[in-house]
Amino acid sequence: MQAWTSLLESTDAALASDGGQCAIVLATVIGTRIVGASIGDCGAWLVDDRTADLTAKQFRKPLLGSGASKAVPFEAELNDGATLLLAFRRAPQARFARSDLIAGARAGTRSAAARLSELPRLRSGDLLDDVAVVLCRASTR
Secondary structure (H helix, E strand, C coil), X not given: CHHHHHHHHHHHHHHHHHCCCECEEEEEEECCEEEEEEECCEEXXXXXXXXXXXXXXXXXXXXXXXXXXXXXXXXXXXXXCCEXXXXXXXXXXXHHCCHHHHHHHHXXXXXXXXXXXXXXXXXXXXXXXXXXXXXXXXXXX
């Protein structure tokens, strides 16, 4: 975990003079452990028989590149059949928590990623910002 927070904090300092800022979530799976860190509006969720927000304690601002961001580490156990979801956090939690989307994430389907990536879309059809969704399903097979 410390490696991810150190990487993000040193990157923040290096980018501070360039003027650009962004949110980020980084994670790696080592054996059956998920370790990572996040800054801003990106999040990580572990989806199995329940949904756990691994990045619930992160700070929305300041963002990476501000020179003042705070990377927040996380870790969890990745059980067989569980799905790790990395995504932009701006979608209202109520829409994210819909059972059909969570069920799709549990299945690890491509259609679930496509549907999840549509959640931050505004009524106008525009997206608030760039959107990325990553679903990784654990399997011991």
